[in-house]
Amino acid sequence: MNSRPTPALPPEPTGAPASTDAPAYVPNAKYVLLLGAMCALPAVSTDIYLPSLPDVARDLGATATGAQLTMTGMLLGGAVGQLVIGPASDRLGRRLPVLIGIALHVVTSLLCALAPGIVPLIALRVLQGFFNASASVVAMALIRDRFVGSDASRLLSRLMLVIGVAPLFAPTIGGLIAGFAGWRGVFVALAVFGAGLWVVVWRRMPETLPAERRRDGGLRAAIAGYATLLRDRHFVALAVLPGFGAAVLMSYVVGSPFVLREGYGLSANQFALIFAVNGAGLVLGAQVNASLVRRYAPIRIIRIVLPLSVTLTLALLALALTGFGGLPALLVVMWMLLALVNFTPPNASALALGRHGAIAGTAAAFIGATQAGVSGTVSPLVGVLGGDVVAMAAVMAGSATIGFIVLALATPAYRAGGWTT
Template sequence: MTATVDTGEAPAARPTPGELMSPRQRLRLVLVLGSLTAVGPLTIDMYLPALPAIVADFQTTSAAVQLTLTGTLAGLAIGQLLIGPLSDAVGRRAPLIAGVALYVVASLLCAVAPSVAVLGGLRVVQGLGVAAASVVAMAVVRDLFDGAAFAKLLSRLLLVMGAAPILAPTLGGGLLRWTDWRGVFIALAAFGVVLVVVAALGLRETLPAERRRRGGAVATLAVYGALLRDRTFVGLVLVAGLAMAALFAYVAGSSFVLQQQYGLDEQQFGLAFGAGAVGLIAATQFNVRLLRRHSPQRILVVALGAGSVAGLALLAFAVTGIGGLPTLLVSLWVVLAAAGLAMPNAPALALSRHGEAAGTASALLGAVQFGVGALAAPLVGVLGTGAVAMAVVVAGGMLAATAVLLVVVRPARLAGLEPDAVVLAAH
């Protein structure tokens, strides 16, 4: 019999599949996942400069056209709840390819929509396809990487997510110099075709059969029920959703406010919108530095407080007209920066409570964020197309998020949450 020698050393950790990749394979993976991640912001933001033109073309109201934005967000919310668990059960590739193919068909149909009602319905279907791309991209990262390697790859994808909203309105404005709003949807369909080819040829299955979830719909509903019974988790999810509502109120109203009220053309609007997105991205990256010295709980409280004050200032400037466009934009950009600090920390604090169900919790979080955003977008249109209407919803979202944090979550309850998840999410 051979004796076993105990060296006193812990066995070496098995490398993750991603760590076994060559640099060339990792680069290809980043390009594939980055393309999938970009489709969401492009779909939401690329047609924003055309919203006034769509109103004129269909001879309808701004509120009706803003419902087309709501349709995309609703599709994203519903799609995440469905596709997240589905990809855990059957694998990543099949839901991804089917979802993006559906996106291509919906985009082509949007280009020939005969009415604003049909366009809104097709935008819901578009949102379902976008959900497949975004959910699967994040799931693939979780399948392949862990720890620092996970954070590094995720940071690259988040930069893509940040750059896409900056470029999307500018790209849309550029397209509108050569075509009408229907051409924007043809361009999105073409991008979707590229994504189908990229996913089919460049992305292998990352969830082996032995790791797929069993139990079907009953088990999924049981996990969702457990999450919804956690008061702190639900409160933090609502905080993230209300911060997202403030962001999407700006997205829905800015094209009308900046173009119709302040006279910017489509290209100038794209630049002004992009400047706000730069502030949002800068805040999310600055959050990483702040986490080295401050707790995520403290950052969240301060960010929401600052965002609420900036929201009230925005409302005051919109009502009084003091300072004109510059003061309106500066206060808006401060709100966006505050949202950029709140949105990484609130979700990560929520997910740190349920590491055993991170996928399902992420799907619920995303559904609430885009669902609340879907409600905020038409509310701006119902109140009007001016700066006051947009400011009311933006300020209301930040104030409501602060109220939920203080009353429902209660910052003292956050003291025991693990900060490592927040650091990971902030990268």
């Protein structure tokens, strides 16, 4: 148990204190695993497919940029999907939207396996992202239904232990599947994973939004909810921070197969090993953050981590430009940077969600859509700028720097007394 009082959060614009709609609840391991598997569905859909990108480009006669668009298309589809599914979960409850979304993820995965060209594949990946967004946005709303502040941040960080299994093992598994059944077999595996998750959610996921707390109305209510969020400048600033953190990560994700395999001549197995080691850094960072929020307010952690991230991205860019230290130096700095990536999203998301508990689904959708939209818009710049190590490092540095500027100018993190809440 954490005897330290939870750091105070700014009052919610709805006027309802967080404690009235976040009853005390201690999550067990099965609950954490369930939420982690839901949050991991988009990550698995991304990472298991990574080793196949060069093969997709060759098989479908596409450029590297075209193959990368099958990744970013899923992110953009996820951004739109969360904006739709979040308000739907506030109106219909949490179970129905996620069950429908995962079922349609299974269908689109099978259609991806049959795609005849790069353009249909990109379009289907957009739909796949739209539908599997239901799992992640509902998982976020489930957390806000029961937790706030540091408790929510700690649970989000613990979830990264489950989500982190995707970058650790998914590329290796995807490479093995692709070696046996081709890249189309990878999408069949995604359909099987989605079907299994659907069964688990159907049997095990509780309904955390009772009928009396659901919001009435359709499109008008959704628009009103988003209008409320947009009027809260502090919420918007906190909500976009995970997006720039995800842009750093996704720039690495979409660029690394070409940078490491084609630029540095690594084999598929060597790439998978490096990706797994970096994935371990992501998981380790998330767990360190989960321990730190027991002692420090989330905003205090963010205000230290973001400047460190900017420094490391600039160091990475310098190494890419000069070639100093070769691949080993590049990998060391990259590991350190990726170990910090998972500090900002859980803390910023928990603080943002704590301001709008009455429309948790809509708020979670806004955060998730911003995260997917920013990263999905920024990460293709790696291919546009040349797809080499300099392009990847430059986009990562730009994303981290903009995130730091948002924190400094649009939140009280660096103002006198502003970081004490």
